[in-house]
Amino acid sequence: MEYETYKIHRGQGNFYPFVFNDIMGFEKDTNTGVLVKDVKLVLGGHVEDGYQFLPIQKLMKGDKYYNSSPTLDDKVHVLVCVLPADKVSLTSAEVVKKMREVRITARDMGIPQLAILTKVDEACPETNKNIKDVYKSKYLKEQVDAFSLLLGVPQNCIFLVKTYGPDPNMNDDNDVVILNALRQMIDFGDDFLNDL
Structure with a gap:
């Protein structure tokens, strides 16, 4: 599943001042579902839209979708x-x-x-x-x-x-x-x- 930000349209090109980010769920097995380490990165705003969660490898610093300088808006x-x-x-x-x-x-x-x-x-x-x-x-x-x-x-x-x-x-x-x-x-x- 891809990490994506959802905005709610208010009309005439405006959006409500909040967004939703949805991630895939946890699974019982270790090599399925989202990794806990990736969710922790999401909390801190380090994950960019478009990141494809992998059940066997976490997002690393320097990766394309790693946000090394998250703003308050990026954080959960x-x-x-x-x-x-x-x-x-x-x-x-x-x-x-x-x-x-x-x-x-x-x-x-x-x-x-x-x-x-x-x-x-x-x-x-x-x-x-x-x-x-x-x-x-x-x-x-x-x-x-x-x-x-x-x-x-x-x-x-x-x-x-x-x-x-x-x-x-x-x-x-x-x-x-x-x-x-x-x-x-x-x-x-x-x-x-x-x-x-």
């Missing part, structure tokens, strides 16, 4: 971990170890962390009927508790969302939970910048 302001709600208990010890290592590095760098548990409608049939009940679900509360215990992310920093499927029709109730998570990301990022 909020680390967000995304995992399907029904996969929390299935996450391998190897993946959890990698995630914890990145989280601790982010903490040491002063980067706030959030988590998003997706596909809540697939994990909980009651939520599938009414997304407004997402934070009333006993099962989803258990998943939040389990995820918090696994990674050390506080429960109030774990958000539940329903992923949009192939149906492109927007739904106000779905939008509310997604926009709430986005609002928290932006607020945490603002707090990070204000603390500098």
